[in-house]
Amino acid sequence: MKGPFNPVEMIRSKRDGHRHSAAEIGDFIEHFTSGAVADYQMSAWLMAVFSSGMSDGETVALTNAMLHSGKVLRLPSVKAVKVDKHSTGGVGDKISICLAPLVAACGVAVPMISGRGLGHTGGTLDKLEAIPGYRVQLTPLRFERIVREVGVSMIGQSAELAPADRRMYALRDVTATVECVPLIVASILSKKLAEGIDGLVLDVKVGRGAFMKDLKSARALAQALVRVGSRAGKRIVALLTAMDSPIGRAIGNGLETREAIEILRNSGPHDTRELTLMLGAEMLLLGKAERNLPSARARLERALADGSAFDRFLRMVKAHGGDVRAVERPERLANAKAKFEIVARRSGYVSECDAYALGMSAIALGAGRTRADQAVDPSAGIELCAQRGERVTRGQPLALIHARSLPLAKSEALRVEQAFRIGSTKPRSRRVVLGRVSR
Amino acid sequence: MKGPFNPVEMIRSKRDGHRHSAAEIGDFIEHFTSGAVADYQMSAWLMAVFSSGMSDGETVALTNAMLHSGKVLRLPSVKAVKVDKHSTGGVGDKISICLAPLVAACGVAVPMISGRGLGHTGGTLDKLEAIPGYRVQLTPLRFERIVREVGVSMIGQSAELAPADRRMYALRDVTATVECVPLIVASILSKKLAEGIDGLVLDVKVGRGAFMKDLKSARALAQALVRVGSRAGKRIVALLTAMDSPIGRAIGNGLETREAIEILRNSGPHDTRELTLMLGAEMLLLGKAERNLPSARARLERALADGSAFDRFLRMVKAHGGDVRAVERPERLANAKAKFEIVARRSGYVSECDAYALGMSAIALGAGRTRADQAVDPSAGIELCAQRGERVTRGQPLALIHARSLPLAKSEALRVEQAFRIGSTKPRSRRVVLGRVSR
Numbered sequence: 001m002k003g004p005f006n007p008v009e010m011i012r013s014k015r016d017g018h019r020h021s022a023a024e025i026g027d028f029i030e031h032f033t034s035g036a037v038a039d040y041q042m043s044a045w046l047m048a049v050f051s052s053g054m055s056d057g058e059t060v061a062l063t064n065a066m067l068h069s070g071k072v073l074r075l076p077s078v079k080a081v082k083v084d085k086h087s088t089g090g091v092g093d094k095i096s097i098c099l100a101p102l103v104a105a106c107g108v109a110v111p112m113i114s115g116r117g118l119g120h121t122g123g124t125l126d127k128l129e130a131i132p133g134y135r136v137q138l139t140p141l142r143f144e145r146i147v148r149e150v151g152v153s154m155i156g157q158s159a160e161l162a163p164a165d166r167r168m169y170a171l172r173d174v175t176a177t178v179e180c181v182p183l184i185v186a187s188i189l190s191k192k193l194a195e196g197i198d199g200l201v202l203d204v205k206v207g208r209g210a211f212m213k214d215l216k217s218a219r220a221l222a223q224a225l226v227r228v229g230s231r232a233g234k235r236i237v238a239l240l241t242a243m244d245s246p247i248g249r250a251i252g253n254g255l256e257t258r259e260a261i262e263i264l265r266n267s268g269p270h271d272t273r274e275l276t277l278m279l280g281a282e283m284l285l286l287g288k289a290e291r292n293l294p295s296a297r298a299r300l301e302r303a304l305a306d307g308s309a310f311d312r313f314l315r316m317v318k319a320h321g322g323d324v325r326a327v328e329r330p331e332r333l334a335n336a337k338a339k340f341e342i343v344a345r346r347s348g349y350v351s352e353c354d355a356y357a358l359g360m361s362a363i364a365l366g367a368g369r370t371r372a373d374q375a376v377d378p379s380a381g382i383e384l385c386a387q388r389g390e391r392v393t394r395g396q397p398l399a400l401i402h403a404r405s406l407p408l409a410k411s412e413a414l415r416v417e418q419a420f421r422i423g424s425t426k427p428r429s430r431r432v433v434l435g436r437v438s439r
Numbered sequence: 440m441k442g443p444f445n446p447v448e449m450i451r452s453k454r455d456g457h458r459h460s461a462a463e464i465g466d467f468i469e470h471f472t473s474g475a476v477a478d479y480q481m482s483a484w485l486m487a488v489f490s491s492g493m494s495d496g497e498t499v500a501l502t503n504a505m506l507h508s509g510k511v512l513r514l515p516s517v518k519a520v521k522v523d524k525h526s527t528g529g530v531g532d533k534i535s536i537c538l539a540p541l542v543a544a545c546g547v548a549v550p551m552i553s554g555r556g557l558g559h560t561g562g563t564l565d566k567l568e569a570i571p572g573y574r575v576q577l578t579p580l581r582f583e584r585i586v587r588e589v590g591v592s593m594i595g596q597s598a599e600l601a602p603a604d605r606r607m608y609a610l611r612d613v614t615a616t617v618e619c620v621p622l623i624v625a626s627i628l629s630k631k632l633a634e635g636i637d638g639l640v641l642d643v644k645v646g647r648g649a650f651m652k653d654l655k656s657a658r659a660l661a662q663a664l665v666r667v668g669s670r671a672g673k674r675i676v677a678l679l680t681a682m683d684s685p686i687g688r689a690i691g692n693g694l695e696t697r698e699a700i701e702i703l704r705n706s707g708p709h710d711t712r713e714l715t716l717m718l719g720a721e722m723l724l725l726g727k728a729e730r731n732l733p734s735a736r737a738r739l740e741r742a743l744a745d746g747s748a749f750d751r752f753l754r755m756v757k758a759h760g761g762d763v764r765a766v767e768r769p770e771r772l773a774n775a776k777a778k779f780e781i782v783a784r785r786s787g788y789v790s791e792c793d794a795y796a797l798g799m800s801a802i803a804l805g806a807g808r809t810r811a812d813q814a815v816d817p818s819a820g821i822e823l824c825a826q827r828g829e830r831v832t833r834g835q836p837l838a839l840i841h842a843r844s845l846p847l848a849k850s851e852a853l854r855v856e857q858a859f860r861i862g863s864t865k866p867r868s869r870r871v872v873l874g875r876v877s878r
Binding site for chain 2: 009015042173175
């Protein structure tokens with residue numbers, strides 16, 4: 001492309017299936033950030049990308065352009081290797097809350113910047129805010145200091161980091177251009193690379209409650225993330241993990257933070273612990289704290305058992321102004337006014353526990369949001385009394401609905417009850433981790 | 440689609456190659472007109488249509504939705520059959536100016552609403568305004584009265600007619616979604632149907648100086664226009680006509696109006712007259728004023744010969760407040776301050792006369808515009824002293840450049856000279872009409 005920048009030629013080129021150069025992509029995003037490329041031009045280009053695709057080289061260029069649309073953290077005073085984890089989103093996914101301090105306790109720094117929940121999957125930021133006083137908005141300098149001193153800090157996205165991604169994501173959401181691998185890859189990586197990390201572990205969720213419904217499309221996304229992230233110069237690995245049923249027994253912000261604290265106290269549901277250990281072991285490897293997965297796992301288990309992981313969490317909460325008493329007495333995090341019990345109508349084995357349906361119920365109860373400007377109720381949610389594969393007898397509780405009023409809790413009773421399927425025979429157990437993609 | 444209108448689902452559906460129902464398209468355009476569908480959503484949908492296409496049924500629905508986004512004229516007091524002509528745009532295309540009064544003189548009413556020029560092709564409105572005093576903006580009632588009393592009125596588009604088309608066209612222009620047959624068809628037909636016509640003759644231009652560069656794509660557009668226009672209940676026929684060289688000898692608003700007046704006075708360049716007669720005969724057929732093309736042509740020739748066509752033009756100009764003296768002494772329409780002559784560098788036959796290059800020169804001279812808000816100079820343009828196929832001797836004038844200053848005229852000398860190719864042998868003559876598409 002010669003002469004002055006021409007967004008129409010850029011759109012036409014992608015529309016006709018041509019490849020952009022890195023310079024063209026850089027120009028396009030720069031002009032979008034400055035306002036010279038209008039939203040309607042960006043959305044036409046996004047749709048052209050949806051139809052025509054992008055090569056890895058183009059996706060690397062887009063990631064870099066979006067990354068450099070704002071501030072890029074460097075954290076120069078943090079001497080430890082810095083590794084983060086990103087999940088594509090699941091129901092009951094509280095893993096970050098226990099994983100980040102656990103990994104920090106094992107010597108790898110975790111500078112984690114998270115988002116809020118939108119739709120049926122939750123957001124780490126909403127879960128952290130269930131801890132009274134916990135501040136998610138800190139200056140980059142304060143963030144760096146906490147990472148340096150505590151080894152882990154978890155904050156919210158600021159308008160300074162990858163602002164192009166924020167505006168592009170908002171457009172994609174309202175123009176049916178979300179489900180597009182290169183755009184997803186550039187969106188995830190540009191935000192994560194702005195944290196100044198050395199390595200990244202990706203948890204790509206697969207199944208009914210996930211964005212990717214089948215293993216094939218999830219694997220394609222994971223592979224693209226690993227390829228593009230590697231070309232952008234980061235150590236990167238992805239796990240494909242199951243998201244048909246919720247993770248653990250808690251759905252809803254306070255309830256999930258409570259469960260994460262149980263994990264940090266060497267307790268809690270088996271599947272939540274297992275996923276934490278699997279992802280944590282990968283992070284220790286990328287962070288060069290351990291040489292192989294078994295030794296990494298053993299080290300993580302020791303940090304859970306000896307209290308150092310929980311201690312790390314307490315220090316992080318304190319550094320963020322959070323109420324450590326609420327962490328020490330986590331029953332305070334589940335103080336909904338009303339609770340309504342759902343019981344099993346028959347005896348048998350829980351053969352299905354529909355993550356999507358429960359995620360939608362959680363939104364209705366006030367635990368999630370469908371629009372970015374909605375507030376959430378930290379105490380609302382669903383506590384699962386039985387997980388998939390467990391035996392239940394008629395009349396035994398399946399779930400406890402937490403809400404700010406009894407009518408609201410009852411209004412979701414039918415949907416929660418129908419999310420459970422009870423069969424006569426024990427269902428085949430399912431793996432937590434379905435695959436692994438590395439460079 | 441059930442429940443409240445969801446533009447994202449609409450975009451997703453077209454993105455995935457599905458067909459919209461007429462009701463969905465109606466809803467979408469209605470919500471776009473009201474502002475509930477944002478420009479960035481419309482542009483994403485337009486790009487999805489570009490990729491996925493639309494059926495004739497969808498295009499009919501889109502045409503109707505765009506048509507009914509504004510006022511639709513009925514002209515109830517006009518008893519004659521109403522037929523209009525639309526050209527896809529060419530260089531030197533002044534046919535409307537002579538065609539409309541000629542057809543009206545033969546008993547078919549012509550309620551013609553035209554646009555301004557944009558890019559290398561001119562606009563009828565700019566040509567009419569070269570006549571001092573001619574008013575192109577009239578109320579619908581005044582328009583109807585002139586059509587009733589004079590049989591012909593030529594005015595400009597108003598914001599009330601097909602407003603959705605205006606906004607959609609502006610978006611297409613800046614999002615690389617112009618070259619898409621169903622969108623072109625709906626844009627043309629929605630505007631023309633808003634005139635309250637019974638029939639429409641389309642002049643689909645083909646060649647270097649046209650929007651459609653080759654016969655195949657022009658024929659596809661013509662066929663789509665005829666199919667969709669017929670399904671929308673109109674009598675419709677399309678001629679495919681050559682646009683490699685300019686039409687006639689005049690390019691530029693005043694110069695072209697002068698040439699149109701020559702035609703109305705039974706004189707002027709052969710090709711301009713021929714195209715006028717071919718299109719006019721089709722209009723008389725659609726208007727049921729004649730039964731076959733030879734008799735229609737004979738009637739048109741009589742109206743040119745007996746002065747009734749010119750008289751009709753004078754009456755129309757007068758009804759629009761225009762200066763009839765300028766029409767009676769059309770040399771007044773070509774009063775540029777500076778004229779610069781381009782002469783033949785060798786003797787031979789003019790084998791090419793590049794319409795596109797001359798159209799671009801005309802813009803540079805001030806006869807056209809590249810942005811909708813630019814003013815045009817009515818006296819600027821290019822007068823061709825030799826047309827394709829003519830023999831010239833070295834030093835003989837090829838063209839006369841008209842401009843407001845000599846430096847400006849000279850600045851286009853090279854481009855105008857290079858638009859002509861002179862060969863040793865007489866080139867094969869080309870047909871004016873390359874094809875005809877009817878239902």
